[in-house]
Amino acid sequence: MTDFQQQAILLAAQQQPVSWLQDFRARAANDWLAQTWPTRKTEHWKYTPLQGLQKTLLPAFGQSTELDEAVNSDLIPLDAIRLVFINGVFSAENSTQAECVVRFSEANNEQQLLIEKYLGKIVQGERHLFATLNNAWLGDGVLLHVPRAQHLEKPVYLVHVATGEEVAANQRLLIVLEENAQAEVIEHYITGNNASSGFVNALTEIQLADGADLHHYRLNMEAEHAQHIGAVHVDLQRNARLRGFALALGAKLMRIDYQMNHRGPGAELDLQGVYLPRNQQLVDYHTNICHWVPHCTSNEVFRGIVSDSAQAIFNGRIYIHKDAQKTLAELSNKNLLTSNKAEVNTKPELEIYADDVKCAHGATISQLNENARYYLRSRGLSRAEADVMLSFGFINELLEQIAQSAVHDYLQPRLARLFGRELSLELAND
Amino acid sequence: MLAQQKLKFEFTVLENYRTKKFMLRITDLFARVEEKEIIKGLNLTINPGEVHAIMGPNGAGKSTLGNVLSGRDGYQVTGGSVMFNGKDLLELEIEERAREGLFLAFQYPVEIPGVSNMEFLKAAVDAKRKHAEQPELSAVEFMKLARETSKRVSLDQAFLKRGVNEGFSGGEKKRNEIMQMMLLEPSLCILDETDSGLDIDALQVVANGVNAMRSPERSFIVVTHYQRLLDYIVPDYVHVLANGRIVKTGGKELALELEEKGYGWLETGAV
Numbered sequence: 001m002t003d004f005q006q007q008a009i010l011l012a013a014q015q016q017p018v019s020w021l022q023d024f025r026a027r028a029a030n031d032w033l034a035q036t037w038p039t040r041k042t043e044h045w046k047y048t049p050l051q052g053l054q055k056t057l058l059p060a061f062g063q064s065t066e067l068d069e070a071v072n073s074d075l076i077p078l079d080a081i082r083l084v085f086i087n088g089v090f091s092a093e094n095s096t097q098a099e100c101v102v103r104f105s106e107a108n109n110e111q112q113l114l115i116e117k118y119l120g121k122i123v124q125g126e127r128h129l130f131a132t133l134n135n136a137w138l139g140d141g142v143l144l145h146v147p148r149a150q151h152l153e154k155p156v157y158l159v160h161v162a163t164g165e166e167v168a169a170n171q172r173l174l175i176v177l178e179e180n181a182q183a184e185v186i187e188h189y190i191t192g193n194n195a196s197s198g199f200v201n202a203l204t205e206i207q208l209a210d211g212a213d214l215h216h217y218r219l220n221m222e223a224e225h226a227q228h229i230g231a232v233h234v235d236l237q238r239n240a241r242l243r244g245f246a247l248a249l250g251a252k253l254m255r256i257d258y259q260m261n262h263r264g265p266g267a268e269l270d271l272q273g274v275y276l277p278r279n280q281q282l283v284d285y286h287t288n289i290c291h292w293v294p295h296c297t298s299n300e301v302f303r304g305i306v307s308d309s310a311q312a313i314f315n316g317r318i319y320i321h322k323d324a325q326k327t328l329a330e331l332s333n334k335n336l337l338t339s340n341k342a343e344v345n346t347k348p349e350l351e352i353y354a355d356d357v358k359c360a361h362g363a364t365i366s367q368l369n370e371n372a373r374y375y376l377r378s379r380g381l382s383r384a385e386a387d388v389m390l391s392f393g394f395i396n397e398l399l400e401q402i403a404q405s406a407v408h409d410y411l412q413p414r415l416a417r418l419f420g421r422e423l424s425l426e427l428a429n430d
Numbered sequence: 431m432l433a434q435q436k437l438k439f440e441f442t443v444l445e446n447y448r449t450k451k452f453m454l455r456i457t458d459l460f461a462r463v464e465e466k467e468i469i470k471g472l473n474l475t476i477n478p479g480e481v482h483a484i485m486g487p488n489g490a491g492k493s494t495l496g497n498v499l500s501g502r503d504g505y506q507v508t509g510g511s512v513m514f515n516g517k518d519l520l521e522l523e524i525e526e527r528a529r530e531g532l533f534l535a536f537q538y539p540v541e542i543p544g545v546s547n548m549e550f551l552k553a554a555v556d557a558k559r560k561h562a563e564q565p566e567l568s569a570v571e572f573m574k575l576a577r578e579t580s581k582r583v584s585l586d587q588a589f590l591k592r593g594v595n596e597g598f599s600g601g602e603k604k605r606n607e608i609m610q611m612m613l614l615e616p617s618l619c620i621l622d623e624t625d626s627g628l629d630i631d632a633l634q635v636v637a638n639g640v641n642a643m644r645s646p647e648r649s650f651i652v653v654t655h656y657q658r659l660l661d662y663i664v665p666d667y668v669h670v671l672a673n674g675r676i677v678k679t680g681g682k683e684l685a686l687e688l689e690e691k692g693y694g695w696l697e698t699g700a701v
């Protein structure tokens with residue numbers, strides 16, 4: 001047991017608990033203390049050191065403050081059911097109310113039963129250290145529940161703002177879509193002004209019943225000093241469909257796990273991701289897609305641009321159980337290094353125990369395409385302009401596929417600006 | 431041609447001759463790709479307003495010439511000189527050559543997914559205008575211009591929004607090249623086997639585009655394998671490039687002769 005583990009448990013005692021989740025928390029606290037702390041030899045943490053996190057003092061959970069005007073005006077302009085959390089604390093005055101979303105602390109009996117049925121069940125805590133911590137730290141959480149055959153008209157937009165100094169924030173989201181329900185969820189993590197290195201532990205569990213259809217966005221756009229460990233765990237039942245999009249700008253620590261379980265035949269998963277660490281930043285995506293049953297489809301595409309002395313880690317595993325015949329699974333990870341000090345560790349893993357499947361996986365690390373650069377320069381663009389255009393183009397291919405136009409229109413110019421270019425939306429969208 | 435235009439044309443040609451105001455002069459050019467010498471003592475002078483066709487067998491160095499003139503990396507000039515509009519072309523970077531008015535229509539235009547065609551075209555036009563100390567076009571002005579130009583080459587406007595050449599057919603790519611040429615208004619256009627892979631309709635669109643751009647101030651080098659293109663773009667001169675140099679020069683009738691006899695008689699006769 002490390003000091004950090006002990007300190008975390010002291011912190012857990014500060015959390016205002018929801019009474020009916022007390023046992024759940026207590027069990028998690030015990031598990032957390034019993035778990036082995038990862039070292040450089042722990043496979044899943046090989047390239048992402050936790051020393052920095054261990055040195056972070058976490059004297060308190062954050063308090064809610066006023067929402068910064070600058071932050072407020074820079075949110076995605078969406079006609080949405082909006083929930084704002086500041087330092088992990090719900091901010092009622094910045095949020096809208098809707099029947100489908102409820103905080104755990106306000107759940108009625110029926111909703112409590114639903115939460116108890118799924119909370120901590122989709123994630124396998126024993127294999128995910130920080131999920132266990134999230135359970136132990138659980139103060140409040142959000143349940144999004146869409147009943148059978150209902151289609152949410154508006155997207156659900158969850159904004160998580162970190163402000164203040166060296167504070168911890170625990171975020172928990174449980175999404176339950178009943179049979180043939182449809183919804184769209186955007187999780188947006190940002191940093192307010194005057195923030196310094198804190199720690200955000202954010203966990204999302206998603207249950208998609210037969211025929212349910214979810215669009216899920218997880219946008220990590222925090223400041224450089226941020227430390228974020230997050231995960232999305234999903235169970236897809238028969239013919240369920242998930243279309244996911246992940247974005248991570250770099251930070252001091254940025255580790256995100258995606259655990260997808262195909263539990264019913266005919267389920268379909270599309271997952272796309274973009275990571276853009278710069279300077280000394282790090283981004284670590286670990287994805288694990290498990291095909292437990294036949295006739296499911298997975299299509300995963302992640303692209304990263306690693307600049308300066310930044311580091312990216314991509315570990316993409318696809319596991320195909322011996323019963324999962326007729327699986328179609330593809331995984332592609334492409335990386336662009338724009339500096340000779342930039343580093344990427346990519347590891348696509350395909351484990352196949354069924355004999356009638358169609359799978360492909362590949363990873364590349366490259367520099368910009370010489371022919372494309374020559375073509376652009378031959379039309380009068382400088383080498384620098386051409387490089388910027390090509391780098392952005394490399395990820396823009398994925399941005400172009402974002403279904404929610406408000407998210408697309410929000411991200412495209414902001415990410416273009418990261419590459420030092422002003423993108424005229426008029427030109428892009430006309 | 432109207433009588434007045436014709437007069438102006440003749441006057442310009444005469445004036446150029448008198449003042450020796452050539453647009454491009456290649457003198458004793460040698461160039462290699464990797465370790466292989468491809469261009470071996472090539473001479474060519476092009477005056478404003480002229481259309482020169484360069485024909486020749488495979489491997490003669492036709493495409494290499496275009497790449498050398500546009501400045502592509504890996505194409506090393508080992509001897510000779512190239513003057514372009516009074517400047518030493520070989521001293522200029524790829525993009526400087528383009529901004530000075532040299533345009534190479536690619537044989538194989540590059541597909542660049544993720545980079546919007548419209549943005550790319552605007553960046554190219556902006557670069558050219560900036561170089562000429564003209565103000566940049568606003569997005570609205572540019573879009574209007576781009577739409578009009580796409581119509582002139584019968585390219586559906588949907589292609590403006592797509593990635594550069596992404597998923598374009600062979601013909602669409604070539605039309606996109608001609609569209610770029612129209613937008614950039616270069617003084618020297620090099621068409622590198624622009625006819626390859628084109629059906630007869632696309633060939634006509636491309637040729638009409640080129641012909642519409644012919645003017646007393648603008649010159650063309652039309653590199654082609656086949657005489658067919660020259661039925662549509664009628665050249666002032668036809669050169670035969672073989673073994674890295676020009677072995678024969680004639681008028682447009684030379685193309686017909688080549689079509690009939692092939693290149694063999696010239697290659698063996700080359701000194």
